[in-house]
Amino acid sequence: MGKLKRSESDQFVEKESGKMWSGKKKTSLSIILFCCLTVWGNSLSAGEGKIVWQLGKADGSYRDFKIYYHPWEYGSVRELIHHPAMDHRTLTFTYEIRENRRIENPDMPCGISTPYHVSNVGREETCSNLRIRWNEETDGFRQLLFRTADWDNWFNETNGIHVLLPGGGLFVAGLKNDRMSKSGNQSFSVRFPVVKGPNVLEIRIVTDAKHYRLKFDYIQLSMAEKADILPPVFVAQTDRFSAIAHPGDKMQLLIQGFNAADGKILYRIEDYFGKEVEKGTVKFAGGRASISLPTVRKGWYRVRFEYGKSKSECSYVVLEPVKKEYVERSRFGCHAFAGDFAARIVDRTALAELKMRRAFLAGAKWARWHWVSWSLREPRKGDFCWDYLKEQLAIAEKYRIYPMLNVFMTPDWASSTPKDPEMLWSGCRKRNMVPPRDWSDWKRFLTALVKFCGPSVKLYELGNEPGYSSVYWHIGSVEKYAEFLKYGYAGVKEGNPEALVLPGAPLTAQFLEEVIRKNGGKAYFDILSVHYQMNQKRGSKVFAGFDAAVKRTLGHSVRTVNSEDMGWNYSPRMERAKVVPKLYVRDAASGIEKTFGFAMFENSPQPDGYWPFFTLKGFPNPEYAAYRTMTHHLEYADYAGNLSGADYEAYLFDRKGTPVLVLWTNGKCRVRLDLKSPHVHCFDLMDRGRELHSPDGTYELALSDAPVFLIGGDLTFLKSMVAVRQSLPHTILGSGKSPEMKTFVLPSDFQLDKVTLPKGWSYRISEGSVILTPDPRALNGVYACAWNISGKGYRFELPFLYELSEGGIGENLVRNGDFEKKSSFWWTSQKKKLSVVPGGMDGALCLKITGGLFWGQASGFAVRPGERYLLSYDLKGEGGSLGVVYTIYDGKKKKLFPKREGINALSIKGSSGWKRYSEIIEIHENQAAEMKIALLANYRKTEKNATIWVDNVRVVRLTDKISPAKALYRGEFLLTEKPPKIDGDLREWTNVPSMILKEDVQVVRKTCKVWNGPQDLSAKMQVMMDSANLYLAVTVNDDQIALPEKSLEASWKTDSVQIGIDPYCEGREMHQLLLARDEKGRLKVWKHRNFFTPEIPMDLTRLGELKDAEGVFRPVEGGAVYEVRIPLRQLYPLNAKMRQIGFSWLVNDNDGNGRKYIQWSAGIGEKQFADLYGLLVRKTGKKRK
Helix, strand or coil: CCCCCHHHHHHHHHHHHCCCCCCCCEECCCCCCCCCCCCCCCCCEECCEEEEEEECCCCCCCCCCCECCCCCCCCCCHHHCCCCCEECCCCEEEEECCCCCEECCCCCECEEECHHHHHHHCHHHCCCEEEEEEEECCCEEEEEEEEEEEEEECCCCCCCEEEECCCCCEEEECCCCEEEEEECCCEEEEEEEECCEEEEEEEEECCCCCCEEEEEEEEEEEEECCCCCCCCEEEEEECCHHHEECCCCCCEEEEEEECCCCEEEEEEEEECCCCEEEEEEEEEECCEEEEECCCCCCEEEEEEEEECCEEEEEEEEECCCCCCCCCCCCCEEECCCCCCCCCCCCCCHHHHHHHHHHHHHHCCCEEEEEEEEHHHHCCECCECCCCCHHHHHHHHHHCCCEEEEEEECCCHHHECCCCCCCECCCCCEHHHCCCECCHHHHHHHHHHHHHHHHHHCCEEEECCCCCCCECCECCCCHHHHHHHHHHHHHHHHHHCCCCEEECCCCCCHHHHHHHHHHCCCCCCCCCEEEECCCCCCCCCCHHHHHHHHHHHHHCCCCCEEEEEECHHHHCCHHHHHHHHHHHHHHHHHHCCCEEEECCCCCECCCCCCCCCCECCCCCECHHHHHHHHHHHHHCCEEEEEECCCCCEEEEEEEECCEEEEEEEECCCEEEEEECCCCEEEEECCCCCEEEEECCCCEEEEEECCCCEEEECCCHHHHHHHHHHHCCCCCEEEECCCCCEEEECCCCCCEEEEEEECCCCCEEEEECCEEEEECCCCCCEEEEEEEEEEEECCEEEEEEEEEEECCCCCCCCCCCCCCCCCCCCCEEECCHHHEEEEECCCCCCEEEEEECCEEEEECCCEECCCCCEEEEEEEEECCCCEEEEEEEEECCCCCEEECCCCCCCEEEEECCCCCEEEEEEEECCCCCCCEEEEEEEECCCHHHCCCEEEEEEEEEEECCCCCCHHHHHCEEEEEECCCCCCCCCCHHHHCCCCEEEECCHHHEEECCCCCCCCCCCCEEEEEEEECCCEEEEEEEEECCCCCCCCCCCCCHHHCCEEEEEEECCCCCCCCEEEEEEECCCCCEEEEEEECCCCCCCCCCCCCCEECCCCEEEEEEECCEEEEEEEEEHHHHCCCCCCCCEEEEEEEEEEECCCCEEEEEECCCCCCCCCHHHCEEEEEEECCCCC
């Protein structure tokens, strides 16, 4: 191994520790080497030889070290501020060992932590690197061993520790993953060469992951016979700020390698859509290499490179340059200030500079300062602290970004509960989240703040997410918040009459309405602020509720901004780029003027991504490029209307007289657009454009879920289309049994001329209404139709879809697929081989078939190109088999698929018990209009006498709301007006729908491998809901009831019930609850996981026992009954207005030989994912007597 001079080693330490890589650095390869070792307690010998030196006692404690180090958002490490061994620039503490011996109480920090803490406690109190210097008498080999006494690694960072060794070697290691601080030890060791004279090594935490830190038990150097062969490690960065370039810029990827000989690095560059852009080879010599990155086309690019078997990747973006100018009307806001989110005011201007510069390059024009803390800015009455406020405002001014200040947090001296010591789970103290004793103190502080900031700050948002139950408004009082706004408004206006006030984004419309009424119908705000309007999905009605509340109280709508959102965080990483513009555009369509994305321009605090647009190592994610594409084309653009159809979304903007259409669909579809212009420009999500031409001004576009920006067209015509589009539906759901009448009011000068419908359908237009009558022979399914409009010299079509369904969206398209109507709607030429019998999968009827049989649906159902369907059935019967033949026809009954006859889906051999099988079918045929299904039973020669049972033959159209899991598992909950008494008597539940578990295939065998049939374990679940509570009744068959666990939290190991709830039915987040008995046999509800919402209700049990839940466990013959009431506020945002929710449940059983469970759907026991939940649909019940 070649020598590295000490000066060179020190230089590298200073460069990397000093964060010259900050915002740009990427640890490109993280091969972690764990060496097995044995530790002999307090012995002075370990490994291969005697101890050279040791820091701290080997006693499992970090308290031997003189400086206690545990930084966090609300903590302090004052000892480091003036310590002479601390280099605050590089976050490095240097410890000099003057004599090689055991030093039991070294004067040094007991640990090191992530550089992320700089943003919380400042550089003066953050130590990320420990440098140790010592002398050796001769050249040789040594073993470094360090053991932890305590550690945190919340987010599974795998390569967070680097040890820079004498001679230039680099050892990479990582802490175990855990979300709680752990007492216990992890040991790391490495052998390396040393030289006679001075030597230096450094133990560093290089990851910026939040909550990554360790405390040492001891650090030891001992004799060794040889050095370890360390795997190659590479660190990469670009030579441009945050890996951001503009078209045509020169840009280099600089790679530094450790533990690697000279050789070649292979690289490959691909764009966001996965297309290869460039590949090649570069020379790696002297520990360094560089790659020239292509910057001709805009977009996001991934760079993959490899050296031998070592592989890594990073990314960069090429963006449209931004003009440095203020745009007050801009709708593009962000959170780019570094707010007062800590125990005291610290210098966070460097973080603000990083975020502001990134925000500017992305095209953001507004930034919210979340938050300015009254508690920190006036720690004593009349003693104001404006440190770093002007500096951060100056950074915003430099980049021409308007500030909005979010102000709250009552100081201890002003608090109405000054002695309340409780710390909320967010880290804030309760006493700081309550009103002041004297409202004049609040008013006076705001006046002083506004005067200090001057005219450059135009917007002040008072409070944050107040509500009946909010961590930021602890008391939940409407009356007090009305005063908070009233006095705050007066304080701001006294400081600057031209400044505008916002009301802190109330959690609910009802709370806002009551606040306005308490203030005598006066708003005491100029602009309404809201949060998280759920516009990452189509069809959100959240903002409509706020708008209606304002209209009821004030008589008119008000200007509104969304001051905090990060809805893209619910999507997989590579999908988030698609969601960002959708959310902003839907906000605009809702009537929201500006949207402030949360934490977009900082580095992610965890390895697998979070809401920020940059990785943990500071490289841009695709959503950063998508954001710039959006700002490039929609800056200066006013929202002009909605031109969406049922299959796609299309939103019109007016950019200084030029129309801009933003379009996308959920899957894939083709849309025909009449733009009345012979040429337009189309830009994709990565801002790559092409010119389109059409002599008649009509264009056909293939849309996907990635938004495109269409520039050009006749703006007057398009606005006319918008006006008409708002008057006519784009989706109609009908049963086909009776005509559907739709009323409408078209704008003046426009009329409905005709309706384009499928052959055999009819319509009748009268003044203000149209009656649509489907062909009585029409199949269930979705049909493309169109409204034909004329007016103002224009003629155009507006598409709509008509869905024929007997049970609504998501229903089974196979008629009588559960055979409850016996053999109706099914045909066969051999009826003797087919019979309908009891004993189906769900306990009702099923089909019994003996011998070979070809049978199918008497009619098909309508389909369209690009649609996806889930085909499934339940099957039982060992020795038999079943397969499906599906056939696609065009509108003239001509067969399009398959080309060859025979089974083409779900060819399955039966088993002794019921099992559910499924397959997804995608319609590829362009002329597809109809699908029919038939089934072939026992088709093998050896199966002519076999018997099978078939149940629940289903075909369900998949949509953004109906996933495969929700198509397979569908139940009902009853919306009730009279709640049941929680007493274990289930006679009140007689008419409530049930979900049944009783089959072997539903049993998951964990440590117990035996299931002895339904009497051993089976169950029935029933669900009710009213405006305040969720009610559950679970009837369990269990031949042996186990004793309760000592730990309620761990009761999933024994007899218990677990449920999962996804209120928004989005498959992203969930509540997970456990119903189990305590040691006294009382039924309790324990929360294992909370549905993540950015807004934070106050009275929500985050984890643990739900004290306000009510439950009864009643043993019955052959099993037990669970009956439970759970307050809906503990299941926020679940509410009784929801028509459907994601739901899953399982029942645990332990008869003394280990755990097994029986489950409905999945997503709880093994993979804990909400997208595996089934669907519960609301059923409205009559008032029960």
